[in-house]
Amino acid sequence: MEETKKDQNATNRRSFLKTSAIAASAFMIVPRHVLGGKGFLAPSDRLIVAGIGAGGKGQSDIAEFAKSGKADIGFLCDVHDSRAANSVKAFPKAKYYRDWRELMDKEAKNFDAVSVSTPDHNHAIIALAAMQLGKHVYVQKPLTHDIYEARTLTAAAKKYKVVTQMGNQGASNDGPRQMKEWYDAGLIGDVHTVYAWTDRPVWPQGIPWSANKAQVPSDLDWDLWLGTAPYKDYVDKLVPFNWRGWWDYGTGALGDMGCHLLEAPFSVLNLKYASEVQASVGSVYVDEFKRGYFPDSCPPSSHVTLKFPKTNKTKGDVTVHWMDGGIQPERPEELQANETFGDGGNGTLFIGTKGKMMAETYSANPKLLPLSRNKDIKVAQKFARVQGGAGGHYKQWVEAAIAGYGKQEVSSPFEIAGPLTEALLMANLAIRGVDVQRKNSEGKISYPGRNIKLLWDNDLMKVTNLDDVNQFVKREYRKGWTLGA
Structure with missing residues (x-):
């Protein structure tokens, strides 16, 4: 995909969204960061998630976040419409995109966290882009396709102070x-x-x-x-x-x-x-x-x-x-x-x-x-159990993201998932x-x-x-x- 003027405009839009005043949300539940800034606990105490990769494993991941009772699926994104159809049907209020870059350009102020469930070769670019916007991220296993990408995401989680979890449920x-x-x-x-x-x-x-x-x-x-x-x-x-x-x-x-x-x-x-x-x-x-x-x-x-x-x-x-x-x-x-x-x-x-x-x-x-x-x-x-075991892996991340970086333990943060x-x-x-x-x-x-x-x-x-x-x-x-x- 060639670098074009359109791509440059998209970058400018992203910068504008990050620096401009926060507009009123179109959603019934406003993202937590909009209401009070970093670490603020909204009265609703809920997390708005953007699911990138909405079919297959992405479909089940998104459903598990919703099942936690503390997350709302605000956005869905998939390059393959028929694969995403079940998620679209399950979450009719979620706005749908094909291109994750467009989703992040236009909606960055409207969600708190991102779930990445694409083929391995695109995990890192999506996850890092989300972290650079200050979004918490859940990434399917393996965390990345390449060693360099894994090292980069491990460092980024600490740099951007976001809650991270890899999708190896057995860790919980x-x-x-x-x-x-x-x-x-x-x-x-x-x-x-x-x-x-x-x-x-x-x-x-x-x-x-x-x-x-x-x-x-x-x-x-x-x-x-x-x-x-x-x-x-x-x-x-x-x-x-x-x-x-x-x-x-x-x-x-x-x-x-x-x-x-x-x-x-x-x-x-x-x-x-x-x-x-x-x-x-x-x-x-x-x-x-x-x-x-x-x-x-x-x-x-x-x-x-x-x-x-x-x-x-x-x-x-x-x-x-x-x-x-x-x-x-x-x-x-x-x-x-x-x-x-x-x-x-x-x-x-x-x-x-x-x-x-x-x-x-x-x-x-x-x-x-x-x-x-x-x-x-x-x-x-000696060690506290995660409620729900492997199934609780998703809720654990949701609750930790609501609490804020460093406030609550998760089973597979990038500091562990990266070296693995x-x-x-x-x-x-x-x-x-x-x-x-x-x-x-x-x-x-x-x-x-x-x-x-x-x-x-x-x-x-x-x-x-x-x-x-x-x-x-x-x-x-x-x-x-x-x-x-």
């Missing part, structure tokens, strides 16, 4: 808190190794981009959907779900499930930033003898190993294994032959010096191993590094990223021993799109 479940209590009580000793696994992807990966162009649906703004991503012609079946398997838009199985499955290891062990990572990936065969090479598509399966430095909760480094595509770690010897490992398709396993514990998706139903240990556990509760997302995206660096190609002067192809370990400089945000993958730390946006004002 009882499970992580229960496991922290068990771990702090010394029931499994010092954890040195963690496994997390998933049966995702359940969408196509490891495939070539379709050569067959399709007609863009009349109710879809394809250019807006692409946003920051390189321009490509529309192809059938990419929208609304299968974009997850393409690096231009999605982050693969790690992006889909990693924030759910690795949140507990982060919160229990206080993990932050990984120092090294290595990966092996599954491949597909294009015919009976030849393996496919499709670097634009996430692989059908992977096993990634990350090393995290010692924390105040561990005695040494912690090794975290990620497995997707149906790959699972060896069953613990403490688990009986017919006892379910995790929840079957997904799970997390902590291995300590004195024992083991495991959990299901969303860190649900944590258990000590062997399962017989769970009959007589007597550990005092970075770890997942570091794992994706290793996965993408496996397919990095080089050609010598004779045209012979090599793969320098295979069979090596990537070393990460956290301060410089770069891999120090394979520069080829650093292009993915901060991708280049399509012309006309930038991160921040």
Whole structure:
């Protein structure tokens, strides 16, 4: 999308809205910041939310905010009208936009908070724009598409003093808190190794981009959907779900499930930033003898190993294994032959010096191993539970936003969600590094990223021993799109 005079005018309108006197609201419930400025609690004590991404997961997110009883859905925004139809029907008083930039230009004074539930590649630009307007933000997982974006949003939440939450609902479940209590009580000793696994992807990966162009649906703004991503012609079946398997838009199985499955290891062990990572990936065969090479598509399966430095909760480094595509770690010897490992398709396993514990998706139903240990556990509760568990994740953010920055705790603020997302995206660096190609002067192809370990400089945000993958730390946006004002 070219930078035009129209875009400049939009920027001028945004500046005008931020600096001009506040006009009377067209809504029955006036946004809280209009009535009394930053931190003011309106008599109605309600939050007006703009939902950007109103179909699919966005639809359910918006419904959960409304269900909290303390939020009003003032605006809806989606590039695909038919996907947003159910939300439009459910909230007939909400004003509808296609372009989130127009929504923010025209309505910034009329809402308090923004929910972002778009494909991964557009999360960061929308969230940062909202934060720069002083809006609280709820962003679906993964927080961002790139490491640089995650670091930027983490810093922005503190700079702009807004209440943030990532949409990994399991962070509000009882499970992580229960496991922290068990771990702090010394029931499994010092954890040195963690496994997390998933049966995702359940969408196509490891495939070539379709050569067959399709007609863009009349109710879809394809250019807006692409946003920051390189321009490509529309192809059938990419929208609304299968974009997850393409690096231009999605982050693969790690992006889909990693924030759910690795949140507990982060919160229990206080993990932050990984120092090294290595990966092996599954491949597909294009015919009976030849393996496919499709670097634009996430692989059908992977096993990634990350090393995290010692924390105040561990005695040494912690090794975290990620497995997707149906790959699972060896069953613990403490688990009986017919006892379910995790929840079957997904799970997390902590291995300590004195024992083991495991959990299901969303860190649900944590258990000590062997399962017989769970009959007589007597550990005092140290950590307050979130009312409603995973379902309470939404209401928790709404109430914290009403209270104001720093006044009320949330389970997955960007100060926690940012480093967690970075770890997942570091794992994706290793996965993408496996397919990095080089050609010598004779045209012979090599793969320098295979069979090596990537070393990460956290301060410089770069891999120090394979520069080829650093292009993915901060991708280049399509012309006309930038991160921040």
